[in-house]
Amino acid sequence: MQTNLPLGSILQFDEFETYEGRRNTRPVSVPILIERKSRFVIWAESASIRPHGRMSRQRLRAIQQEEERTGPRRNNSARGVVRTLKRATALLPEDAVVCLETDQKPTYPIHARIVFAGRKLIHSRTNSELARLTWNPLFPINHTEAMLRDLLGRTRRQSWLASKRRRYLDLGLQMWIAYRNLVRRRFNFDDSTPAQLVGALDRRLRLGELVSWRQDWGRKSIHPLSRRGSSIRDWAARRTSSSPADHTEPSQFLQKPGTKSATTA
Missing domain, CATH: 3.30.420.10 (Ribonuclease H-like superfamily/Ribonuclease H)
Structure with missing residues (x-):
């Protein structure tokens, strides 16, 4: 928390x-x-x-x-x-x-x-x-x-x-x-x-995310929602900025199983 x-x-x-x-x-x-x-x-x-x-x-x-x-x-x-x-x-x-x-x-x-x-x-x-x-x-x-x-x-x-x-x-x-x-x-x-x-996280964690890692580095630990390896401290600072790039979920992770992504390479 x-x-x-x-x-x-x-x-x-x-x-x-x-x-x-x-x-x-x-x-x-x-x-x-x-x-x-x-x-x-x-x-x-x-x-x-x-x-x-x-x-x-x-x-x-x-x-x-x-x-x-x-x-x-x-x-x-x-x-x-x-x-x-x-x-x-x-x-x-x-x-x-x-x-x-x-x-x-x-x-x-x-x-x-x-x-x-x-x-x-x-x-x-x-x-x-x-x-x-x-x-x-x-x-x-x-x-x-x-x-x-x-x-x-x-x-x-x-x-x-x-x-x-x-x-x-x-x-x-x-x-x-x-x-x-x-x-x-x-x-x-x-x-x-x-x-x-309560404002602790931006989205719901998947079960795999919950059990996939554990760190004890305090605010230097990697934030579980970060796709770039940002620390909890950097994540908190970024949330106050206007750019949501690091704390938005990519579409390929949000799609339902069995569906294809709308994006192309």
């Missing part, structure tokens, strides 16, 4: 649970932050939490055996929430009003005030027990979580696809975020991806 979120952006935040290895002894919380209108996924990661809920004798015995082998399981949910919310601070202008929507978990106001200290914060809270229908204010984040569980098998309930280690779950989350923001359209009837709607 190389640009600020549009003015007036509204953030939505939530957590959902999955697990690593064993569901009854190694639960995991996944905090996720999105921009409401564009459905742009700002960040998601996993954090270990302690087992909770109904405790049968069999489950208590399994937890005891797990702790004897690896030690008491840490509750890192609060750290995950703070790290995820902090991702938004770099994408919002310092003088922008932070509009945040969450459910009524008691710790969220505390974390929000810590992360957005010194900024004007408008924090709206909604009862999480309301039906998850379109009229629910938190429908965008609930819908995003449903899409995540559907497309990323590692997060499904009672699934053999669950990650054995949490770090691999994080890798899967990052792959899904990239696909959701850069390749998948916001809605099926849309022409634009979430990244286009």
